[in-house]
Amino acid sequence: MVHALREAWRVLRPGGLLVDLHPGVRHRRLSLVRGGQAQPVAAMRETFADQRAADRAITRFRQGGPGAAKPPAQFLGYTRLECSRVMDGLDDLREWLADFMTRDDSLPPHDWLVEQVEQVLRQSGKARIVVTGPLDLRVLRKGD
């Protein structure tokens, strides 16, 4: 991560902005939505190992010490926003989880979640599946 940040800093012009956008450390929530009404089902069980490492790397990069930005970085801001994924059915959920696991090998299996959603859908009928979680956005400005 430090190499990636250094490389990004190298290609950025003085006064330019580095924007980092990655999922925040809070478990995503899954709901079923029908007719505008959301029914909470469960929270996921992510480990957030990568997110915490990225947060630490950014902090070191902007605060000085080994691995710090040269020229120095000015921290312009942090925003947390909610981001949702809307899926039409269980196949979409399975595919999204499978894709998630290829990108984040620390994610434990979530078969239990699919089974839980399947059970609720069986009981209460068709619904959209909505997974919502935080996204953290940080902005650093490269010094002149």
Add this chain to the structure above:
Amino acid sequence: MTIRMDPEQNEVRALRGVADWRGQRVLEIGCGDGRLTLRLARLGATVEAIDPDPASLRLARRQLPARFAKAVRYRLGEAEKLRYPDESFDRVVFAWSLC
């Protein structure tokens, strides 16, 4: 697969809130299938978008609307070894790729 990501457009609203993207030369690191790339292009940026996964890039190129053909270029690349000169971008975006 039918997955709609961020239908509320919170992400693009936040990006618009932190910077002016019009006319800016942007390097997007970890563009994946180009979802965020297109959002940056719609904000007026010229985007060089890189990703280490050829399959994702193929999908991104297929999904690139003709109207953004001049504003967006997808390339195979890794964050740790950027093949660009020093100080060549106004903005660098890590798109879910730092972690």
